[in-house]
Amino acid sequence: MTSLYQPSRDELTTLLDGEPRYRLDQIWQGLYQQYSTPAEMTNLPKALRAKLAEALTPALQVVVRRVSDGGDTVKYLWELHDGRRIETVLMLYPDRVTVCVSSQVGCAMGCGFCATGQAGFGRHLTVGEIVEQVAMAAREARSMDRRLGNVVFMGMGEPLANEAVVWESVERLHDDLGISARKLTISTVGLVPGIRRLTERPLPVNLAVSLHAANDRLRDELVPINKRYPIDELMAACADYLAVKGRRLSFEWAMIDGVNDRPIDATELAKLCRRFRLPAHVNLIPLNPTPGYPTVGSPLKRVHEFRDKLEALGVNATVRRNRGADIDAACGQLAAGQPVAISQSRASVRGSGPQPSGTD
Numbered sequence: 001m002t003s004l005y006q007p008s009r010d011e012l013t014t015l016l017d018g019e020p021r022y023r024l025d026q027i028w029q030g031l032y033q034q035y036s037t038p039a040e041m042t043n044l045p046k047a048l049r050a051k052l053a054e055a056l057t058p059a060l061q062v063v064v065r066r067v068s069d070g071g072d073t074v075k076y077l078w079e080l081h082d083g084r085r086i087e088t089v090l091m092l093y094p095d096r097v098t099v100c101v102s103s104q105v106g107c108a109m110g111c112g113f114c115a116t117g118q119a120g121f122g123r124h125l126t127v128g129e130i131v132e133q134v135a136m137a138a139r140e141a142r143s144m145d146r147r148l149g150n151v152v153f154m155g156m157g158e159p160l161a162n163e164a165v166v167w168e169s170v171e172r173l174h175d176d177l178g179i180s181a182r183k184l185t186i187s188t189v190g191l192v193p194g195i196r197r198l199t200e201r202p203l204p205v206n207l208a209v210s211l212h213a214a215n216d217r218l219r220d221e222l223v224p225i226n227k228r229y230p231i232d233e234l235m236a237a238c239a240d241y242l243a244v245k246g247r248r249l250s251f252e253w254a255m256i257d258g259v260n261d262r263p264i265d266a267t268e269l270a271k272l273c274r275r276f277r278l279p280a281h282v283n284l285i286p287l288n289p290t291p292g293y294p295t296v297g298s299p300l301k302r303v304h305e306f307r308d309k310l311e312a313l314g315v316n317a318t319v320r321r322n323r324g325a326d327i328d329a330a331c332g333q334l335a336a337g338q339p340v341a342i343s344q345s346r347a348s349v350r351g352s353g354p355q356p357s358g359t360d
C-alpha cells in the first residue's frame with residue numbers, strides 16, 4: 001500500500017501490471033489534472049477502481065479546515081498515516097493563487113520565534129505527502145474557479161534539510177501538476193550544503209533565505225544554525241545560486257520589536273547586499289505572535305520606516321501582508337500541535353465540495 005501521489009509514473013506502471021497502456025494515462029490524468037481519488041475515476045472499470053483504491057490511499061486526512069480573510073485564506077490541518085499532523089495554507093489573491101506547503105513534521109532548526117521550531121522535529125515528509133498538499137489545494141482552488149499557480153515551501157519544516165525528497169516533489173509539481181519553475185519558491189533558514197545542491201539541480205526555482213539579521217552575533221541568537229553556516233558563507237552560496245540560475249533571490253526578515261528593526265539593522269543589511277553584489281529583494285514581515293516567544297512584532301510604522309530606509313540605500317523591499325493571523329496560519333505560526341475539536345472539521349476535503357467562504 002502506498003499513498004496516492006507517492007509513486008512515479010514508472011512505479012505506477014508496475015502496479016498496473018496486465019492493464020492496457022492507456023490506463024496509466026487515464027490514472028495519471030485523474031491524479032494530476034482532476035485531483036481525483038481512484039474511486040472518483042469513473043472512466044475506469046469498476047474492478048480496477050476498487051483495486052487502485054486498495055493500493056493507493058490518500059496520505060492526508062483533513063482534521064480541521066479553517067477559513068479567514070473573507071474566504072481568501074484556508075488553513076488545513078492534516079493527519080498523516082502515523083497520526084502525525086501538518087498544516088498547509090491556501091491563499092487567494094486577486095492576481096494569483098498560492099499554496100504554502102510543509103516539508104517536515106516540526107523542524108529541528110530551533111529558531112526561537114517560530115512555532116514550528118518550538119515544537120521540535122518529528123520526521124521528514126514523503127514525496128506523496130508533499131505533492132498531495134498541493135493537489136488538494138489545487139482542487140479547492142478549482143472549486144472556486146481559480147487556478148493554483150504558485151507553490152512556496154514556507155510551511156512547517158526546513159525544506160533543505162529534506163532536500164532530495166523536496167526536489168523530487170518539485171519535479172513532480174513542475175512536470176505533472178504543471179507549475180512553472182518561476183512560480184516555485186523554496187524558503188531556507190540558510191543550510192549552505194542544501195543551497196549548493198539546489199544550485200546543481202536543473203530547474204531554476206526561486207530561493208528565499210530567512211536572514212532576519214545581517215551580523216553573525218545577532219543571527220546566531222535568532223537562528224541557531226547560523227553558528228554552523230555563518231553569514232559570509234551563506235551569502236557566498238546565495239551569490240553562486242544567483243549567478244547560475246539567474247532567478248530572483250529574496251531575503252525574509254521577520255521584524256522583531258527593538259531587536260532587528262533599528263536603522264542600523266537596515267544599514268547593515270544594505271552593506272551586506274552591496275558587499276556580495278546581491279540584488280536581493282527583502283520581504284519584511286512583522287513578527288507574528290507564537291506561544292513560546294516573548295518579544296513582539298515591530299509596529300507597522302517602524303516596518304514602513306525600515307522599508308523606506310532600505311529603499312533609500314538601494315535595496316528593494318516590500319512589506320508582506322499578513323495572511324491568516326487570526327487562524328494561526330501566518331508565517332511561523334504553524335505548529336499543528338494544538339488539540340483540536342473534531343466538530344470544526346469537515347469529513348473530507350475530497351468529494352464534499354469545499355466551500356469558498358465561511359468560518360468553519
Ligand code: SAH
Binds near residue numbers: 107187208331
Ligand atoms: N524553514 C524555512 C521555511 C519555513 S519558515 C525557513 O525558515 O525559511 C517560513 C518563514 O516564516 C521563514 O522566513 C521564517 O523565518 C518565518 N517565520 C518563522 N516564525 C515567524 C514568526 N513568528 N513571524 C513571522 N515570520 C516567521
Ligand code: SF4
Binds near residue numbers: 109
Ligand atoms: Fe524551522 Fe524555518 Fe521555523 Fe526556523 S523558521 S524553526 S528553520 S521552520
